[in-house]
Amino acid sequence: MPLLEVREVSTFYGRICALDHVSLDVNEGEIVCLIGANGAGKTTLLNTISGVAPARHGEVLLNGAAITRTPAEKIVGQGISHVPERRQVFGSLTVMENLTLGAYSRFRRDGRASINNDIENVYLLFPVLKTRHKQLAGTLSGGEQQMLAVGRGLMARPKLMLLDEPSLGLAPLIVQEIFRILADLRRQGTTILLVEQNARAALRCADRGYVLENGRVVLSGAAAELSESELLQRAYLGKRNHRNRSG
Amino acid sequence: MTFTEQLAQFIVSGITQGSIYALIALGFVTIYNVTGIINFSQGEFAVIGAFIAITVAQKVNLFRGQFDVELEWPVPVAALIGVGGAVLVGVLLYRLGIQPARHASTLSQIVATIGASIALRGLVLLAWGTDPYRIPPFTQGKPFKILGAVITRQSVWVMGLTVVVVVALFLFFQYTLIGKALRASAANPGAARLMGINTRRMGLIAFALSAGLGALGGIVITPVTFMTYDRGLMLALKGFVAMIMGGLTSPFGAVVGGLALGIVESLAAGLISSGYKDAFAFAVLFVVLLVRLGGVFKRGSGEALERAGL
Ligand SMILES: Nc1ncnc2c1ncn2[C@@H]1O[C@H](COP(=O)(O)OP(=O)(O)OP(=O)(O)O)[C@@H](O)[C@H]1O
Ligand SMILES: [Mg+2]
Numbered sequence: 001m002p003l004l005e006v007r008e009v010s011t012f013y014g015r016i017c018a019l020d021h022v023s024l025d026v027n028e029g030e031i032v033c034l035i036g037a038n039g040a041g042k043t044t045l046l047n048t049i050s051g052v053a054p055a056r057h058g059e060v061l062l063n064g065a066a067i068t069r070t071p072a073e074k075i076v077g078q079g080i081s082h083v084p085e086r087r088q089v090f091g092s093l094t095v096m097e098n099l100t101l102g103a104y105s106r107f108r109r110d111g112r113a114s115i116n117n118d119i120e121n122v123y124l125l126f127p128v129l130k131t132r133h134k135q136l137a138g139t140l141s142g143g144e145q146q147m148l149a150v151g152r153g154l155m156a157r158p159k160l161m162l163l164d165e166p167s168l169g170l171a172p173l174i175v176q177e178i179f180r181i182l183a184d185l186r187r188q189g190t191t192i193l194l195v196e197q198n199a200r201a202a203l204r205c206a207d208r209g210y211v212l213e214n215g216r217v218v219l220s221g222a223a224a225e226l227s228e229s230e231l232l233q234r235a236y237l238g239k240r241n242h243r244n245r246s247g
Numbered sequence: 248m249t250f251t252e253q254l255a256q257f258i259v260s261g262i263t264q265g266s267i268y269a270l271i272a273l274g275f276v277t278i279y280n281v282t283g284i285i286n287f288s289q290g291e292f293a294v295i296g297a298f299i300a301i302t303v304a305q306k307v308n309l310f311r312g313q314f315d316v317e318l319e320w321p322v323p324v325a326a327l328i329g330v331g332g333a334v335l336v337g338v339l340l341y342r343l344g345i346q347p348a349r350h351a352s353t354l355s356q357i358v359a360t361i362g363a364s365i366a367l368r369g370l371v372l373l374a375w376g377t378d379p380y381r382i383p384p385f386t387q388g389k390p391f392k393i394l395g396a397v398i399t400r401q402s403v404w405v406m407g408l409t410v411v412v413v414v415a416l417f418l419f420f421q422y423t424l425i426g427k428a429l430r431a432s433a434a435n436p437g438a439a440r441l442m443g444i445n446t447r448r449m450g451l452i453a454f455a456l457s458a459g460l461g462a463l464g465g466i467v468i469t470p471v472t473f474m475t476y477d478r479g480l481m482l483a484l485k486g487f488v489a490m491i492m493g494g495l496t497s498p499f500g501a502v503v504g505g506l507a508l509g510i511v512e513s514l515a516a517g518l519i520s521s522g523y524k525d526a527f528a529f530a531v532l533f534v535v536l537l538v539r540l541g542g543v544f545k546r547g548s549g550e551a552l553e554r555a556g557l
Contacts, residue, residue: 050441076443088438090431100424101431105443107424156443 001064003028003191004049004080004160009058011041011048018044020215021058026160031182031192033202033223035236036212042195043085045212046162049193050082051075062160077105081158085165085195087149091138095129098137098148102155115155122151125181143174150181160191167198179205199236203227211236252395257517258510259393263402263471265509266409267293270464271486272493272501273416274457280433280496281453283353288340288364289461290483292333294371296462297474300329301380309374322385330462336367337458341451349447364479371476379473382466401470408467412460413502420498429453433496461486481525488532 002025011019018041026032036042047053049060051072060068067075076082081102090098099122103115123130126147132140137148146166153161163182167175175198182192183205196202203209203223211219211232219231226232248256271289278286301307304325308315320328344359384401391398420426432439432449439446465474465482489508493500508528516524 052437052440072440073443073445076441082441084438084441088435088441090434090438092434093427093430097427097430101427101439101442101444104424104428152442 002026003063004193005059005061005064006045006049007059007061009045009048009055009060011044011053011055013044013053018053018215019048019055022212022215022217023058024210024217024220026191026193028159028191029186029189030208031186031194031206033194033196033199033206033209034212035196035199035202035209035226035232037235040212041215042212043164044215046082046084046164046193046195050080050162052082076156076158079159080162081153081156081160082162083149083153083164083166086168087142087145089137089140089145089148089152091136093137094134095137095140095148096133098152099129099155102152103157105156118155118157122154125154125184126151143170146170146174146178150178154185154190158190160193161185162193162195164195165197166194167196167201175201199232200227249395253517254514255394255396257513259396259398259402261510261513262506263405263509264468264513265489265506266405267464267468267482267505268485268489268508269409269502269505270412270460271482272489272505273413273498274460275486275490276493276496276498276501277429277460278453278457279490281429282345282356282450284345284356284360285487286360286454286457287357287483287487288360288367288479289457289486290479290481291364291367291371292337292458292461292479293465293468293482294474294476294479295336295367295465296329296333296458297465297469298329298371298375298380298476299332299462300325300466301382301469301474302375303328304382307375307380311376322382325382326385326463326466329466330459333458333462333465334455337454338451340458341454345450345454346447364483368476368479371479375476377476379475380469381473382469384470385467399471401467405467405471408463409502412463413498416460416498425452484532485528488528488535491535492531 004026006022006024008021008023009019010017010021022045034042034045044053048055051070055068059066062078062080067078070078090101096119099119100115103118107115128144129147129151132144137145140148150163150166166178170178179201182194186192194202194206203226206223208221209223209226210217219226219229271293274289274292275286278284302316303318303320304322305319306315306317340363344363345356348356348359384399385404386400388400390400391403420430428439428444429449429452431442432444432446436446485508486505489504490501492504492507493502508531512524512527515527
């Protein structure tokens with residue numbers, strides 16, 4: 001059984017149909033990436049899974065149990081952590097407080113000690129956060145905020161992590177760093193569903209991928225196959241062809 | 248009495264009165280930060296809290312003599328019950344008035360709080376009538392004298408309790424998990440939900456907390472000045488002015504704004520004429536609104552966008 005199963009999901013904003021019968025699976029231990037142009041519905045799909053924009057039709061199953069209508073604040077407790085687009089850190093709270101709140105859903109169950117221990121683990125992953133633990137999150141640089149957003153997401157100890165464009169607006173070196181960390185996380189047993197504009201980098205670290213267009217899945221398969229597919233070459237990996245020609 | 252003694256006296260009574268504005272303004276800021284709503288029934292919390300305390304503390308007949316209540320419990324106990332009763336009113340207001348309208352715009356929710364304040368005022372009028380009430384001071388005894396100014400024991404209670412509440416509130420917001428969750432909901436409600444924070448429950452807590460703050464203000468001032476059913480509107484407006492003076496979102500600013508407003512009022516009343524007391528507060532309100540009316544309602548709509556956009 002896949003860890004996450006999205007079955008024929010349609011999601012609307014008022015009368016606008018943002019997802020049209022989308023199906024997708026994520027197996028335990030995989031990195032699956034979601035590629036698509038602006039407005040294709042990638043963010044909406046993550047929001048539908050995490051309960052922020054519930055589906056009108058279809059079903060979302062986690063470990064076989066329906067979570068389609070579960071409100072967003074309950075879903076994180078069931079093991080899905082959503083790191084939203086554009087970071088959305090709590091700007092007026094400190095780095096440490098942001099991380100603490102990342103564990104809000106398991107505070108009662110696990111207690112303070114285990115949470116402090118996990119904060120230290122996040123600091124090992126992102127040492128720069130440790131040096132800034134008392135700083136207000138709103139005053140961090142964009143890259144640091146992104147690391148904080150990922151770290152905060154990890155604090156929930158998710159089975160499945162939804163990441164929405166973690167490389168958005170970051171310098172190439174930091175993007176590499178983020179992807180290296182994603183690979184690390186997978187090795188430690190976290191399953192990842194990743195939305196990326198940077199299709200090439202995403203396909204390089206992912207096992208499988210889905211391509212969304214106008215709210216529909218138009219292509220899916222193993223990452224290696226996808227990188228070779230003509231449609232993707234043309235639409236999303238265009239730069240590489242260009243570079244090949246010039247170089 | 249020399250001029251400096253007079254001045255000291257005005258400042259002392261200004262701080263006493265300003266403490267109440269500060270408590271009410273703190274309630275405004277708490278609700279505004281967490282929900283984006285400006286709760287205009289904030290003053291009614293003070294009135295209802297005070298009337299419940301009055302009813303518990305002394306003989307009162309309610310509904311034009313229909314019910315005689317003769318509890319005559321000690322004032323501190325009555326004060327606690329008054330705060331508790333107002334908290335209950337705050338919770339009911341949120342559950343029945345705000346939560347059902349959660350899909351409406353922030354502005355409609357604000358209008359709902361205005362409606363609630365009128366309804367609550369009517370209820371208080373029905374139950375307690377138009378008479379002014381007062382309760383005995385929390386402790387009896389001779390007033391203190393500092394720099395020639397007379398400070399009653401109740402004034403000390405007012406200032407002391409305000410300090411205690413402000414410190415406790417600071418510790419609560421800064422160091423408890425719920426306090427942090429409230430601040431997170433204020434900073435980014437969409438992201439707060441993704442952490443598992445139930446933002447509706449946070450709204451409920453904000454209303455309960457603010458009702459308690461308002462009630463405390465109303466109760467401690469009742470031994471100093473009389474309480475009547477219609478004081479809520481003025482208290483709410485003064486608290487609102489204090490909140491705006493303090494920068495709208497800052498609890499610390501609200502306290503400073505409340506104290507400053509109290510002192511300014513008291514000086515204006517003492518040095519110019521007591522007729523100018525309220526006029527001064529509204530002159531401040533007028534100027535502030537003129538300068539930043541846009542800012543007052545901006546956060547509400549911004550938050551709505553944030554909620555939808557995430
Ligand atoms: N809150 C909303 N209200 C109305 N329409 C929306 C809302 N959010 C998204 N949409 C619409 O739904 C469609 C899908 O948007 P979505 O944000 O999922 O795209 P995306 O693939 O994440 O794009 P991007 O790469 O730019 O982030 C778009 O046409 C968008 O205009
Ligand atoms: Mg998006």
